[in-house]
Amino acid sequence: MDPAEITKKLQLIQSALSKLLTTQDEKIARYVKKVSDMELVAEDLMKYSEDLRIELEATRKECQDLQKAHQEQLKQLESEAKKSAALTIFQSKIQMYEEAKAEGFEDKSWDVRKWKGVVAKLGGQAEVPEAKGEKMEEVEAYKVDEDLEDEAAGGEGEKE
Numbered sequence: 001m002d003p004a005e006i007t008k009k010l011q012l013i014q015s016a017l018s019k020l021l022t023t024q025d026e027k028i029a030r031y032v033k034k035v036s037d038m039e040l041v042a043e044d045l046m047k048y049s050e051d052l053r054i055e056l057e058a059t060r061k062e063c064q065d066l067q068k069a070h071q072e073q074l075k076q077l078e079s080e081a082k083k084s085a086a087l088t089i090f091q092s093k094i095q096m097y098e099e100a101k102a103e104g105f106e107d108k109s110w111d112v113r114k115w116k117g118v119v120a121k122l123g124g125q126a127e128v129p130e131a132k133g134e135k136m137e138e139v140e141a142y143k144v145d146e147d148l149e150d151e152a153a154g155g156e157g158e159k160e
Contacts, residue, residue: 087122090115 093115100106 083122087119087124090119090122091124094119 094112097110097112
């Protein structure tokens with residue numbers, strides 16, 4: 001082989017190699033750019049994920065607070081319903097006593113002063129008779145609880 005041919009073939013090989021290296025360098029540069037872009041996307045996703053986690057925790061706390069407030073409202077409504085029911089029962093007892101008394105029937109076992117005391121304590125309207133110089137403060141008052149419900153239902157109930 002002639003040295004000119006060898007040089008020409010070497011130049012062709014060198015040119016092909018140069019094109020191949022340039023192509024490979026371009027591919028590597030594109031892959032590096034893609035990886036860099038993917039890292040940015042991953043970083044953004046991590047930030048977004050953290051923001052969502054923080055928002056989720058805040059929403060959970062808000063939900064717990066709302067549930068607690070709802071439970072407190074339910075307890076308050078239940079307490080008010082018990083008070084209202086007890087008040088109605090004792091006012092009805094007093095009214096039945098007054099009607100029975102007007103017809104000349106009176107039972108000594110009826111503790112009307114206690115009933116009126118409970119009504120007064122619950123904020124209802126019932127005049128308490130002042131017998132033997134007793135004052136309103138001396139009338140027994142009862143707390144609104146299971147004992148009062150028992151009393152309203154005809155049981156014994158406990159005093160404070």
